[in-house]
Amino acid sequence: MDLAYTDAEEEYRSRLRDWLAVAVPELPPRPPPDDWPARRAYDTAWQRALYDAGYGEVHWDASPTLRLIFLEETERAGAPYVGANFVGLLHAGPTIAAEGTPQQRERWLGPVLRGDEIWCQGFSEPDAGSDLASLRTKAVRDGDAYVVTGSKIWTSHAEVADWCELLVRTDPAAPRHRGITWLAMPMDAPGITVRPLRTLAGSAEFAEMFLDEVRVPVACRVGEENDGWRVTMVTLSFERGTAFAGEVVACRRTLAEVAAEARANGSWDDPAVRRRLGRLYAEFAALWRLIQWNVSAAASNGSLPGTGGSVFKLRYSHARQELYDAAAEVLGPDALDLSRPWTLERLSSLSYTIAAGTSQIQRNIVAERILGLPKGR
Amino acid sequence: MDFRLTDDQRALRSGVRRLLTRRFGREALRAAVDREGRLDRDLWRELGRAGLFALRLPESDGGAGLGLPEAALVFEEAGRALLPGPLVATQLAAGSVPGAADGTAVVTCAGQLSSLVAHLVDADVLVTIGAGAPHVVAAGEAAAVRSLDPLTPLHRLPHPPPAASGPLLGAAVLLTAAEQLGSAARSTEDAVRHAGDRVQFGQPVGGFQAVKHLCAEMLVRTEVARAAVRAAAVTGDLTEIAGAKLLADDAAVRGARDCLQVFGGMGFTWEADVHLHLKRSLLRAQMWLTTVQAEEIQAQALASAL
Numbered sequence: 293m294d295l296a297y298t299d300a301e302e303e304y305r306s307r308l309r310d311w312l313a314v315a316v317p318e319l320p321p322r323p324p325p326d327d328w329p330a331r332r333a334y335d336t337a338w339q340r341a342l343y344d345a346g347y348g349e350v351h352w353d354a355s356p357t358l359r360l361i362f363l364e365e366t367e368r369a370g371a372p373y374v375g376a377n378f379v380g381l382l383h384a385g386p387t388i389a390a391e392g393t394p395q396q397r398e399r400w401l402g403p404v405l406r407g408d409e410i411w412c413q414g415f416s417e418p419d420a421g422s423d424l425a426s427l428r429t430k431a432v433r434d435g436d437a438y439v440v441t442g443s444k445i446w447t448s449h450a451e452v453a454d455w456c457e458l459l460v461r462t463d464p465a466a467p468r469h470r471g472i473t474w475l476a477m478p479m480d481a482p483g484i485t486v487r488p489l490r491t492l493a494g495s496a497e498f499a500e501m502f503l504d505e506v507r508v509p510v511a512c513r514v515g516e517e518n519d520g521w522r523v524t525m526v527t528l529s530f531e532r533g534t535a536f537a538g539e540v541v542a543c544r545r546t547l548a549e550v551a552a553e554a555r556a557n558g559s560w561d562d563p564a565v566r567r568r569l570g571r572l573y574a575e576f577a578a579l580w581r582l583i584q585w586n587v588s589a590a591a592s593n594g595s596l597p598g599t600g601g602s603v604f605k606l607r608y609s610h611a612r613q614e615l616y617d618a619a620a621e622v623l624g625p626d627a628l629d630l631s632r633p634w635t636l637e638r639l640s641s642l643s644y645t646i647a648a649g650t651s652q653i654q655r656n657i658v659a660e661r662i663l664g665l666p667k668g669r
Numbered sequence: 670m671d672f673r674l675t676d677d678q679r680a681l682r683s684g685v686r687r688l689l690t691r692r693f694g695r696e697a698l699r700a701a702v703d704r705e706g707r708l709d710r711d712l713w714r715e716l717g718r719a720g721l722f723a724l725r726l727p728e729s730d731g732g733a734g735l736g737l738p739e740a741a742l743v744f745e746e747a748g749r750a751l752l753p754g755p756l757v758a759t760q761l762a763a764g765s766v767p768g769a770a771d772g773t774a775v776v777t778c779a780g781q782l783s784s785l786v787a788h789l790v791d792a793d794v795l796v797t798i799g800a801g802a803p804h805v806v807a808a809g810e811a812a813a814v815r816s817l818d819p820l821t822p823l824h825r826l827p828h829p830p831p832a833a834s835g836p837l838l839g840a841a842v843l844l845t846a847a848e849q850l851g852s853a854a855r856s857t858e859d860a861v862r863h864a865g866d867r868v869q870f871g872q873p874v875g876g877f878q879a880v881k882h883l884c885a886e887m888l889v890r891t892e893v894a895r896a897a898v899r900a901a902a903v904t905g906d907l908t909e910i911a912g913a914k915l916l917a918d919d920a921a922v923r924g925a926r927d928c929l930q931v932f933g934g935m936g937f938t939w940e941a942d943v944h945l946h947l948k949r950s951l952l953r954a955q956m957w958l959t960t961v962q963a964e965e966i967q968a969q970a971l972a973s974a975l
Contacts, residue, residue, distance in 0.1 A: 551974075577909060578912065606885070656878065665865060665873075
């Protein structure tokens with residue numbers, strides 16, 4: 293058990309810190325949340341800056357430990373996270389890298405790394421959420437193209453994306469996991485309608501996407517026809533690794549800010565408030581150690597982080613909601629003022645126990661795949 | 670950075686597990702319950718010979734020269750097995766109280782549990798922990814207390830001793846947290862095994878999501894506590910140690926409660942071991958550092974981080 297970083301790792305950290313100290317102050321002001329084209333421009337410019345500085349591929353080819361250092365330092369420096377590059381860097385990109393042909397990797401990976409193209413995700417459907425394998429958007433082969441019809445939901449960045457990683461049903465007669473295919477759909481193809489989806493936080497973070505006989509070239513299929521479920525699992529296990537490392541760093545900073553507010557407004561003198569914040573301090577410290585634990589495990593077996601990520605996500609998503617609830621207790625009635633800090637975040641955080649696998653699904657995964665309990669309902 | 674256990678650490682852990690399985694299996698555990706927690710001095714000496722108390726002493730003093738991370742792994746195993754006795758106090762006393770290191774003496778500590786003392790009935794030496802080495806004190810007219818935990822006889826001292834403090838307290842808290850962690854892991858395993866075996870409505874109850882999710886949350890609490898305890902053992906940081914105790918107490922107490930729930934009516938019986946883990950973990954949660962104290966330490970760290 294060694295928590296000290298090697299000289300090489302510390303040198304990486306120090307070089308990155310030096311670079312961030314120059315790069316972050318040069319960033320333009322963050323665009324307003326509703327201005328999607330401006331957000332895209334901001335996020336892709338940052339990815340380009342990372343690429344030019346040699347950090348473009350950090351999510352893919354760095355060792356898990358270096359990736360952890362990268363996420364820790366960029367968050368500390370106040371640098372943006374992946375933003376609009378999320379799907380390209382953390383979902384579609386890794387999938388294409390693992391399952392694509394040489395031509396496909398050549399075509400798609402470079403533009404993602406340079407921030408030239410961004411991707412969105414067309415997986416969930418109105419009737420296929422936790423039960424993703426029940427998806428019904430259909431694709432029918434017609435010559436050198438698939439003709440795709442159906443609807444998708446929770447598609448972030450759809451308005452400004454160049455490509456969509458799309459799951460479609462190509463064999464309705466096959467067992468449900470065996471009739472699915474993974475396609476890269478060009479977002480400028482005719483027949484795509486995108487409608488913003490307003491969340492309970494009031495913003496349009498997501499979109500619905502309606503597909504009406506959209507033609508997707510067969511050359512855009514990654515993996516074999518009807519093998520899309522397996523192809524997709526490569527992506528999903530990738531998501532549950534170090535993906536939240538930066539957010540844990542951010543949570544620890546937010547907690548310190550909440551404590552500062554509590555001391556300023558006197559609620560710190562209430563032992564119940566103080567102890568609640570104290571407990572959260574221990575929670576997030578432990579969650580950081582759990583990330584280090586998972587990273588060490590991933591580094592040793594050379595594989596992508598797997599079910600250990602479910603344990604982490606269950607606790608993290610709950611702790612983060614608890615953080616904003618505690619902040620609301622500190623704020624008192626001011627927690628009803630949406631212009632105060634943490635009030636919008638409190639609303640947004642309600643999605644954490646739902647997105648990327650609800651807590652209930654995660655508990656099934658933990659119980660069945662780690663603890664070995666029987667499948668069933 | 671490599672947080673994984675080294676090969677030596679794995680070997681140490683499995684060695685201790687083998688020893689405890691052989692010397693303190695279920696029969697020995699129930700015999701200890703029937704003795705109302707009175708210690709088996711042969712076992713105590715064997716633990717001493719195996720190095721459980723001398724683990725952290727330098728090799729020149731007859732110890733193994735190991736550190737807190739290794740001691741934490743050993744105490745995790747002790748917690749799993751519900752090994753009774755003032756294990757932590759005796760280890761702290763190894764090197765300063767004669768006989769503690771090799772298990773010929775049983776050393777208990779006043780001031781780790783307010784005015785209550787554990788295992789005074791079997792203790793050869795009573796100490797307090799403050800500045801410097803453990804300080805030997807007289808018990809005076811201590812009165813026996815009806816102990817919640819059948820494996821831990823308790824006495825009440827006539828005068829409240831000073832609360833444990835000083836440089837040894839960190840190790841005491843950490844090793845107790847490690848015992849809690851072991852107990853939490855054991856409760857999780859026992860609940861999962863029972864849920865897989867017990868059939869109702871024509872299927873193992875572990876197939877029902879309501880039961881499955883209880884077990885999953887037990888594992889989550891255990892794994893979060895494990896990361897915290899092991900990291901705190903490596904850094905030795907007092908705030909991190911207090912945080913680890915907080916999370917390990919929670920994992921152990923709530924784990925035993927949930928295990929009892931999974932066991933259903935059988936879990937409510939004296940015969941099942943579930944209550945032994947619950948009672949012991951409730952006791953350890955009060956030892957050395959309470960939840961309130963641990964939370965206040967976290968709050969202080971948070972305030973000074975501003």
